[in-house]
Amino acid sequence: MATTNRFLEWLSKRRNLVVAEGYLFEFERRGYLKAGAFVPEVVLEHPDLVKALHEEFVHAGSDVVLAFTYYAHREKLCVIGKEDVLETLNKKALAIAKEVAIATGTLFAGNICNTTVYVRDDEKAKEKAKFMLKEQVEWAVEAGVDFIVAETFDEYGEASLALEVIKTYGKGTPAVVTLSSGARDITFDGYSYAEACRKLEEAGAAVVGLNCGRGPETILPLMKEIRKACKGPVACLPVLYRTSEQYKTMQSLVDPKTGQKSFPVDLPAHFVSRTDVLKFSQECKDLGVEYIGLCCGNSSHYMRIMAEIYGRHPPACRFSPDMSQHYMCGDKTRFKNYHTEGLMAHKN
Numbered sequence: 610m611a612t613t614n615r616f617l618e619w620l621s622k623r624r625n626l627v628v629a630e631g632y633l634f635e636f637e638r639r640g641y642l643k644a645g646a647f648v649p650e651v652v653l654e655h656p657d658l659v660k661a662l663h664e665e666f667v668h669a670g671s672d673v674v675l676a677f678t679y680y681a682h683r684e685k686l687c688v689i690g691k692e693d694v695l696e697t698l699n700k701k702a703l704a705i706a707k708e709v710a711i712a713t714g715t716l717f718a719g720n721i722c723n724t725t726v727y728v729r730d731d732e733k734a735k736e737k738a739k740f741m742l743k744e745q746v747e748w749a750v751e752a753g754v755d756f757i758v759a760e761t762f763d764e765y766g767e768a769s770l771a772l773e774v775i776k777t778y779g780k781g782t783p784a785v786v787t788l789s790s791g792a793r794d795i796t797f798d799g800y801s802y803a804e805a806c807r808k809l810e811e812a813g814a815a816v817v818g819l820n821c822g823r824g825p826e827t828i829l830p831l832m833k834e835i836r837k838a839c840k841g842p843v844a845c846l847p848v849l850y851r852t853s854e855q856y857k858t859m860q861s862l863v864d865p866k867t868g869q870k871s872f873p874v875d876l877p878a879h880f881v882s883r884t885d886v887l888k889f890s891q892e893c894k895d896l897g898v899e900y901i902g903l904c905c906g907n908s909s910h911y912m913r914i915m916a917e918i919y920g921r922h923p924p925a926c927r928f929s930p931d932m933s934q935h936y937m938c939g940d941k942t943r944f945k946n947y948h949t950e951g952l953m954a955h956k957n
């Protein structure tokens with residue numbers, strides 16, 4: 610009897626998937642992990658908060674609960690001198706995500722990412738990267754994930770290595786593999802993003818595409834090329850900052866007020882608007898992006914808009930804006946006194 614995978618079943622039935630990411634930046638902003646090393650220590654120190662953010666993102670429309678194991682790999686834990694909690698942290702993050710996914714009827718995903726030790730043409734470095742990816746993949750499979758997200762790779766080579774690890778040790782678990790797009794329109798190892806994605810698709814990734822790095826405006830042109838090059842589902846998860854032709858990535862953004870690089874602490878000076886997210890989501894839907902989501906800078910008010918455009922009606926939609934109920938901007942007959950007394954004139 611053929612076994613069915615919930616993730617593949619979901620994609621084939623509903624045709625698309627809305628995915629909330631951005632946990633790392635959000636917990637840094639709230640004061641529960643450090644910018645720099647960016648290790649998700651909050652998983653062990655405040656598991657209740659991680660659970661609550663998973664629930665909030667589902668409330669806002671995410672179809673997926675992604676275990677918060679981004680940068681919870683051996684190298685990053687070494688940086689902060691906490692290699693000893695590597696396994697505990699990974700297992701805890703997976704358990705929290707699983708609990709929320711079961712309770713909310715959403716999909717449960719594992720998460721691996723750029724190792725920061727991978728060096729092309731260096732077999733020893735590649736072996737180290739492979740080992741690090743393997744241990745996280747095995748923990749995710751053991752926890753019973755529906756699929757594994759392998760993301761934020763600057764190079765096709767490392768993305769391909771991650772996919773190989775999932776294929777070898779994932780016991781058939783489907784892989785979503787996404788590259789992080791830099792300022793140039795090619796990967797660090799010289800492939801066009803469309804070519805890299807096509808190759809990953811051919812090598813067996815269930816979904817391929819881009820996450821992180823670029824904001825909505827600058828990620829879209831690359832997605833158009835990827836859509837043309839790939840046959841299967843494609844993924845797009847931009848950051849929530851206004852990148853432009855001049856500054857294509859969040860890492861290159863410059864605060865116009867200070868002239869200084871904004872990454873990472875001054876990125877709030879560049880947040881996209883909700884209307885930006887609305888337009889972007891519609892464009893992705895029209896383009897045929899099946900796996901849509903948001904990365905660094907994400908918050909539930911952005912997620913809800915994206916989910917609505919993709920046809921979801923999550924609980925948070927009950928509170929979607931309705932300015933007709935506003936005393937100043939709403940129905941003039943209902944809020945008659947305010948308007949007839951001329952008070953409105955003072956505000957404009």
Ligand SMILES: [Zn+2]
Nearest residue numbers: 821822904905
């Ligand atoms: Zn990101």
